[in-house]
Amino acid sequence: MLAYRISGTDRTLTCEDIPRPNPLPGEVLVRITACGMNFADLLMQKGTYQDTPALPFTPGLEISGVIEALGPDTDGPTPGTRVAIFGGQGGLAEWGCFPANRCVPIPDSMTDEQAAGFQIAYGTSHLALTHAARLKPGERLVVLGAAGGVGLTAVEIGAQLGAEVIACARGADKLAVAKAAGAHHLIDTDTQDIRETVKAIGGADVVYDAIGGTQFTDAFRATNPGGRMLLIGFASGDLPEIKPNHMLVKNISVHGLYWGGLLKTSPSVVTDSLAALLKMFEAGQITPHISHVLPFDQVPEALDLLRTRRSTGKVVVQTTP
Template identity: 40%
Template structure:
């Protein structure tokens, strides 16, 4: 089988496609013939050795995939060869076949294609966990999303709108904001053109933001935190802006607000039953058109450098998916 491999830390151009033996399923495992492997922002970091997960070399990037079961291991029940499934691996999905635990796979509804299903785990799973388990988002609350046009941000916009929140999309270009509005945002802020703190204050009539979903970090974090409502919840999701901000803790005191981390990978490991419920709900939403699971580009595995460039240059509007 063909596999995209990281053999040493470096830029995406240093990755290579190699031929490897097909995997065999161990006890409790299935082998999935991968049709689509989705990339995320952290894929640009893990190959450079700049992410908290550091796999042994050589490894394949891509944390999530979709395809069909091609082999079933000893002790696996309830699954058959040929069934369409999606899986979360953490890394290793950018190859033609992967062996995964049967506990890690979820059936794909017939109305959902492989590229959409592959991209639901990280961005939508994180948004579900962040907005439901971490923020306890309530209908009618004001939700602001920083980086609202990227895969993570769009997921939060869509899910926030479905949960009944008043969604304010924050992004850097008019076309990105237009995409966020198409996905359920009621209002938008172009933070490349104006003062995000002043705009959030204006759009919330001085009350502030109940929940802030921050995928960007950097210089936007402090003015966004200053825009929180009393007892608001600021969700730390990621740092696509490149810099991890240093937060003045006195702001939490003055606002009576919370700063809450959203570490979806640990949630999956520690609360697997809640994670499965979230994912089953998401797949049903996607299959019935309640969320769009927007795929920006479907790029053949052999053109991986194009896929990485779209993410690294922050040009992706939705998910970037490698096809096999």
Template identity: 55%
Template sequence: MRAMRLHALNERLRLDEIEPPVPAPGEVRLRVEACGLNFADTLHVKGRYQEKKTLPSALGGEVCGIVDALGEGVEGLARGDRVAALVGEGLAEFTLADARLCTPAPEGMSPEAAASFQVAYGTSHVALDHLAKMRPGERLLVTGAAGGVGLTAVEIGKLMGAEVIACARGAERLEIARRAGADHLLDSETQDIREVCLGLGGLDVVYDAVGGDQWTAAFRSCRFGARLLPIGFASGEVPQIPANLLLVKNLTAIGFWVGAYKTHAPEVLSGSLAQLFAWWSEGKLTPHVSNVLPLEEAEAGLDLLRNRTATGKVVVRIG
């Protein structure tokens, strides 16, 4: 099979011909149709992600594919089933997946859409619903609101009944967030985040994919009892959280890494994805895939994420 693999840190991916993997007990092998790329993949290239890969290794953590083979003990799945799954090496013609993390893809959903749902929509849904327990009428700030993950937070936040402030760079990106349902648009290059948020009455929930100065401004814009979700650090600066301000305002900072749920609570992820697919089937969610590339151009997809030029999801079409 063909696979785009990383052989050494800080190098470009190479297109390799290797043997297809064999599923272990509890696993299935998928014939990959499409693989979603995420900012985490760019961190894997640098060796800076929480989870370290043994090289050489393919990147890509989410796919849509057809069940091709089943490991011992797998129940509820059969060869030929079309599923979305969180995986370890998705940039390949075949990959392995934990059967517990395979969710049937809705009829009529494109491979690109199904592959792009799990990390972006799943992160936002689990963060806002399961962790922050956001309620209708609360005010939500989303930083990096036109990115692959941030845009889903805008959409899900609005679906959950929040008043959504979308923070992004420039009118073009903010227009994308507006179409996703944002109530207020905040240009991070020309406007003062704290001034705007306090002017609206302060924040109840912060969904921050940027870090750095944007986190600091959002933190200082929180109302009593607000919840803050540090989702990622696209700015390259990991913020420090002053515990004294947590105390004074009764704030809660909630860490969330989707990879930990794969090991410790896979049922939370599969349950979330089932709900998200149901919303898609009802016409309540519209995934925004901005770029679709062939397998041999996966490196160009990573460049779109590194340069923060993608608006929405970047997907590699394989099968």
């Protein structure tokens, strides 16, 4: 089968012909139909992601596909079932073996492409806003990187939860996508000052930050007393400086949210969250935004869309058209 691999110490991504795997006990063999791309895939290639596998490995954190076989003595969905799986790796291949307990059956109304990019983005935002920040209706939510893979879902879910959403992104085109997802206020980070603009609107009660760097600092300074800061990621490549004395004086909390970590330490919390999200999807309350769907031979181009921030929402690679 064909698979993209990172094998050498130069960490070059290459397409290789490797043996198709056989499922072990507790695993399922899946014919992969689509793979959702994430910023973490770029970090894995560089070796800087917190869960980077040992060399050699196949990147691709989340997939959709069809179960073809169960491993020995394995309970799981029957062969032929369409599923979405967060595997943490192995997605950029034609077939893969994954833990059976990671399989999430896909509703008939959800496409393979939507399913492939659903779990991480929506799961991260849903748990960040409901479990960590406990966002309440009427509160003011600032989303940094509001047109990105996770940021756009935060806008959408925040609006569904009744928050007043302030979307921060670069340029009119990306802000238009955030507005369509439910944002009430728009801030162009290329031309507007986040701190002053947010304060003029009334300040932030919750900040959802997938960017880091100076944007975190500006949003922190616009956060109201008792506010909550959500650390989701650092797409800017710049870790923000957090001043604990300012947190103390303003009674501000800072929460880190790593969805993959919760999947390991609190799986029932993640399972309940995904069940709630699938109900929201089937009710038409959330609609996954995919800006680019690329064929399997254009994986480098898919990663470059993330690297250069030319995408909005999700980028998905079709393994099987």
